[in-house]
Amino acid sequence: MxxxxxxxxxxxxxxxxxxxxxxxxxxxxxxxxxxxxxxxxxxxxxxxxxxxxxxxxxxxxxxxxxxxxxxxxxxxxxxxxxxxxxxxxxxxxxxxxxxxxxxxxxxxxxxxxxxxxxxxxxxxxxxxxxxxxxxxxNALHDVTSRLAKWLLLTRGRTGEDRLALTQEDMAVFLGVQRTTVNASAVTLKAAGAIKYSRGVVHVLDPARLEAFACECYAHAGADTEPGAGSRQVA
Missing domain, CATH: 2.60.120.10 (Jelly Rolls)
Structure with missing residues (x-):
């Protein structure tokens, strides 16, 4: 396999x-x-x-x-x-x-x-x-942009649209308080990019989520795309 x-x-x-x-x-x-x-x-x-x-x-x-x-x-x-x-x-x-x-x-x-x-x-x-x-x-971009980027990267790294993540998890990832994460998650949810409840984030619209993500997603996202492993350095 x-x-x-x-x-x-x-x-x-x-x-x-x-x-x-x-x-x-x-x-x-x-x-x-x-x-x-x-x-x-x-x-x-x-x-x-x-x-x-x-x-x-x-x-x-x-x-x-x-x-x-x-x-x-x-x-x-x-x-x-x-x-x-x-x-x-x-x-x-x-x-x-x-x-x-x-x-x-x-x-x-x-x-x-x-x-x-x-x-x-x-x-x-x-x-x-x-x-x-x-x-x-982390030094230059706002929390909502970073959260959108992180969720997109996590989706690529797991291959799943359903991500079992608590607010505490996301706060650790982003290095911020849970209240700050919650405000950013509410923004993404209101835009229809994600659904969030009971410690599970569903990525509903990757394109809409990418619109919120900072420019760093384009830089970091290539490694997580399907088939990335085939771009092996000899």
Whole structure:
């Protein structure tokens, strides 16, 4: 079966047959901790409908998202290649299927095969570039625009129009208060872009939602489009 995860598909293409016996299917549940900060993961996790959130804590205990990982990414890649501990806590924000590969298996393949190594390094670079761009977006754009962008990206990263997200989740993603998130969600709901009730966001009209999104969506959205994994760097 062709994997939904773009990065895993690129690895299959880089070294056909090398990982099939090592891949394990798992189901991730909302709120689960995938990796703790300071640990070295035993497996690399490839979401295929789940959404993972890498979090860092502030001095007063608040959690802020520094990266969202979906079906174009994997969690634990950098630690796999460097054997150094995770710098963030990674949790499941939207439950769903995923695949895993033992970290040692992936590292051995990367050490032996330049194609595999380039695929993984390209993934790390892409996530780092997204994080850098997100810093500028957070500083320059209003919350409603950022929420619209984030919902569109989440839709692409999970492949779903129905997103199980609480206001608390969205507040962490955006680094704002729940009341601020609620005001922005009401604006998007009134425009007919989304429907929101009981911790579930339904994307009703992606085009209308995109009209609210900041310019950063055009920059970040390419990786989440269907078929993005086929634009593999050789």
């Amino acid at each position: 062709i994997p939904r995860n773009h990065l895993l598909l690129a690895l299959y293409r880089a070294q056909p047959g090398a990982f099939s016996t090592h891949v394990r299917e798992v189901t991730l549940s909302y709120g689960d901790t995938v990796f703790e900060e300071g640990t070295i993961p035993r497996s690399v996790v490839f979401p295929e409908g789940a959404l993972l959130s890498s979090l860092t804590a502030t001095a007063d205990g608040r959690m802020v998202e520094v990266a969202a990982l979906g079906q174009e990414d994997a969690a634990g890649v950098l630690s796999c290649l460097t054997a150094e501990p995770e710098t963030c806590r990674t949790v499941v924000r939207i439950g769903g299927p995923a695949k895993t590969i033992p970290a040692q298996v992936l590292k051995t393949a990367a050490d032996a095969d330049e194609g595999v190594r380039r695929v993984l390094l390209h993934s790390i670079r892409r996530v780092a570039a997204r994080t850098e761009h997100e810093l500028a977006c």
